[in-house]
Each structure stands twice: as C-alpha cells, then as structure tokens.
Amino acid sequence: MPASDSTTHAGSDEPLLPLHRLHFDEPGAPRTITLSDGSPAWLVSRYTDVRHVLGDSGFGRAELYAPDGPALADGPGLVNSPDLMFNQDGPEHLRLRRTLRRAFTPRAVARWRPWIASIVDQLLDELEGGQPPVDIVAEFTLPLPVAVISRLMGLDDSVRSRLRHWSEHAFTDGSHSGAEVDTALAEFAAFGAELLAERRHRPGDDLVSSVVVAAAEEGGIPESQLVSLVCGLVVGGHDSTMTMLGNSLLYLLGERPESWPSLGADEETAGAAADRLLHLIPLGDDRGSVRRASVAVDVGGVTIPAGAVVVADCGMANRDPEVFRRRPDDDLFAPLEAPSLSFGAGPHYCLGAWLARLELQLALHRLAARFPRLRPAEPVADVSWRLGTTSRSPLRLPVTW
Numbered sequence: 001m002p003a004s005d006s007t008t009h010a011g012s013d014e015p016l017l018p019l020h021r022l023h024f025d026e027p028g029a030p031r032t033i034t035l036s037d038g039s040p041a042w043l044v045s046r047y048t049d050v051r052h053v054l055g056d057s058g059f060g061r062a063e064l065y066a067p068d069g070p071a072l073a074d075g076p077g078l079v080n081s082p083d084l085m086f087n088q089d090g091p092e093h094l095r096l097r098r099t100l101r102r103a104f105t106p107r108a109v110a111r112w113r114p115w116i117a118s119i120v121d122q123l124l125d126e127l128e129g130g131q132p133p134v135d136i137v138a139e140f141t142l143p144l145p146v147a148v149i150s151r152l153m154g155l156d157d158s159v160r161s162r163l164r165h166w167s168e169h170a171f172t173d174g175s176h177s178g179a180e181v182d183t184a185l186a187e188f189a190a191f192g193a194e195l196l197a198e199r200r201h202r203p204g205d206d207l208v209s210s211v212v213v214a215a216a217e218e219g220g221i222p223e224s225q226l227v228s229l230v231c232g233l234v235v236g237g238h239d240s241t242m243t244m245l246g247n248s249l250l251y252l253l254g255e256r257p258e259s260w261p262s263l264g265a266d267e268e269t270a271g272a273a274a275d276r277l278l279h280l281i282p283l284g285d286d287r288g289s290v291r292r293a294s295v296a297v298d299v300g301g302v303t304i305p306a307g308a309v310v311v312a313d314c315g316m317a318n319r320d321p322e323v324f325r326r327r328p329d330d331d332l333f334a335p336l337e338a339p340s341l342s343f344g345a346g347p348h349y350c351l352g353a354w355l356a357r358l359e360l361q362l363a364l365h366r367l368a369a370r371f372p373r374l375r376p377a378e379p380v381a382d383v384s385w386r387l388g389t390t391s392r393s394p395l396r397l398p399v400t401w
C-alpha cells in the first residue's frame with residue numbers, strides 16, 4: 001500500500017507540479033522566516049552560505065530535539081528519532097558514522113557494480129517479457145533499489161513487502177495515525193534488533209555484519225542507536241533512490257525525449273546525466289536541511305544567534321547564479337560547475353551518495369539501451385503522486401516502447 005496518493009496540494013485544488021518544475025527564488029543573505037508550525041527560523045540560501053552552515057560545528061541536528069526545540073521535530077516517524085545517526089552531532093555522530101564509512105567509499109561501492117548491473121538486467125528481462133503498457137514504477141524504479149539494499153544488508157526476498165510497509169510508516173506523509181506509525185516502527189525496530197543479534201551470532205559478507213564488527217571495535221555504542229542505524233539504512237537506502245529514479249524518468253520521458261536514446265550510448269554519458277538530474281530534481285517539496293545553532297555564528301555577514309533554527313535550502317543554493325551559470329536543465333550531459341548540494345555537505349554528507357549515483361547511472365543507461373523508444377503511455381500531466389515525509393514521486397508511470 002502506498003503511503004498516500006494525490007494529485008493536488010492538501011486542502012487545495014491546485015495540481016502538484018512535477019519536482020523539476022518547482023520554482024526557486026533567487027538566493028540572498030540569511031533572513032528570518034516562519035516555519036509551517038509557526039515558529040521562527042533563519043533561511044540560508046546562497047551556495048557558500050549553505051556549505052558554511054552544513055559544515056560548521058556551531059550548527060547541529062541534536063539540539064533540534066532539546067526540550068525547547070521546534071515543534072517540527074515532534075512529528076512521528078523514523079526521521080525524528082533522536083537515536084538516528086543523522087540526529088547526532090560531534091563525537092557521537094562520528095562514532096556511528098565510522099561503523100559504515102569503509103563500506104561506502106567510492107572504491108568499495110565500485111565493486112558492487114557487477115551485481116547491481118545484473119539486478120538491473122534481470123528486471124529489464126522481466127519488463128521486456130511483459131505486454132506494454134507497463135507500469136515502470138511497479139516493475140523497475142521501486143523493486144530495483146529495494147533489491148539492491150536487501151542484497152547489501154543480506155536480507156532475503158520474503159522481507160521485501162514488509163520493508164515497504166515499514167518505510168511508508170517511517171517516512172509517513174501524515175495519512176497514518178500516530179499509533180499506526182508507532183506500531184510499524186516498533187515492529188521495524190524489533191526486526192532490526194533481531195537482525196543485529198543474528199549477525200553477531202552468524203556473521204556474513206553483508207553490511208549489517210560489518211556494522212556489528214565495527215561497533216564492537218568502537219565500543220560503547222547504545223544498542224538503540226545501532227538498531228536505528230540499521231533501520232535508517234534500510235529505508236533511507238532505497239526510498240530516496242526510488243524517488244529520484246521515478247522523478248528522473250518522469251522528466252526524461254515527458255520533457256527530454258530527444259535525449260533518451262543518448263543515455264543508452266555508454267555508461268559515462270548516463271553518469272553525466274545522472275549527476276545533472278540529481279542536481280536538478282529535489283527529492284520532495286520540503287527543501288531545507290534543518291539545523292540549530294549552538295552558538296552565535298556569522299554567516300555571509302549576518303549573525304545567526306545561538307539557539308536559532310536554520311533552514312539551509314540546498315535547492316536554492318543549487319541554482320545560485322554566482323556559482324552555476326547554466327540553467328540546471330540546460331544541457332543534460334554538461335558537467336556541473338561545482339559540487340551539487342543535493343547530497344548535502346559537511347559531516348552529514350549523504351553516506352549513500354556513490355551508491356545512489358551508481359544505481360541511477362546503471363538504471364538509466366541499461367533501460368535506455370534496451371528500450372530506446374521508451375515513452376509514456378498516458379499524459380504525464382495526469383500523474384498521481386506517492387507522498388512521503390520529505391519525498392514525492394510518481395505513484396505509477398505507465399510506459400510503452
């Protein structure tokens with residue numbers, strides 16, 4: 001069951017725009033704004049300022065969960081668990097991050113290329129055997145990242161539908177009651193705890209086993225944090241990639257049909273396009289990386305006071321004309337002028353960035369090579385959306401070839 005299905009903004013008849021069409025204001029100096037819960041915050045939007053906020057130890061995540069933190073941190077779901085690595089700062093954060101760092105280096109991820117390619121090919125064989133029109137979300141963009149993360153974590157096929165159930169509650173769009181989210185997350189945590197116990201007992205060649213070994217070397221990591229780490233990886237490791245792949249196909253097939261066959265030419269071309277798509281298309285409507293200042297910090301000539309909540313808008317910063325002279329959707333294959341902020345920056349820089357990029361590159365390349373005449377089977381303007389806490393992607397995307 002999808003988390004939610006919608007074509008319009010909640011409480012309005014205005015249709016939801018595809019994410020590649022969202023409007024971004026020009027970035028400017030840090031300024032105060034009001035969050036959706038009515039509390040005050042600072043908006044930081046220039047490229048250098050966003051990098052500064054995300055990299056400066058004066059801004060962190062843990063303080064968001066202090067008793068006087070903003071109400072937005074009270075929402076249900078895994079994203080707001082103070083045990084999550086993403087919600088730790090300083091030495092606690094580093095200790096958790098070290099248990100995973102080695103597994104996610106570019107070189108380590110490059111070794112996964114052959115088996116990721118074989119999962120892609122297997123799904124494409126099944127797609128080819130089907131009778132068009134076929135829903136590319138159900139048959140490709142959803143099962144691919146689920147299969148990849150399951151294989152990495154050493155999970156068997158039988159847990160896949162439960163993984164989606166847990167993910168949809170972990171990243172709820174608000175359509176589940178607090179009790180439903182709590183029940184699903186308790187089940188998910190029990191699953192994570194069992195998985196850790198099993199791999200301690202019988203280690204294998206998988207990510208959970210390497211976390212167990214690294215955590216024992218580190219020592220002193222609370223079990224609840226390890227459980228959140230494993231659960232966070234399972235959901236974070238596929239939901240965002242599925243979202244990006246679905247939105248990329250919506251854009252490519254709907255608006256760049258002339259470029260589609262070029263993606264099948266070679267992997268490098270598809271890799272360049274993957275970088276541009278990651279830069280252009282946000283994961284959802286919720287744009288900011290949120291932090292809280294523990295001390296007063298000068299950002300771009302403005303003093304942000306201690307205790308302030310700060311929204312670092314990576315989408316606006318990715319369009320900062322001081323840094324990116326081309327329009328983001330200009331040339332799909334042109335290299336970016338500067339590193340994109342789509343995976344964040346600083347100590348919380350996305351750990352799965354290399355994996356996500358590789359999945360997108362292989363998926364787009366092999367799909368375009370196999371189906372150079374792939375096209376939407378229904379008007380893309382009628383798309384309905386799968387909504388999550390921070391993400392949005394097509395619920396279904398029927399295609400033909």
Ligand code: HEM
Nearest residue numbers: 085086236237240241244289342343344348350351352356
């Ligand atoms: C298209 C796909 C993806 C995008 C756009 C994305 C984006 C991001 C961003 C922006 C952040 C930092 C947020 C912030 O600082 O406020 C982040 C953090 C993170 N991502 Fe990703 N991500 C993707 C895929 C993945 C995958 C595949 C994995 C794991 C297998 C992953 C694991 C993580 C983890 C563990 C963190 C937290 C790191 C920390 O707190 O130190 N992500 N991601």
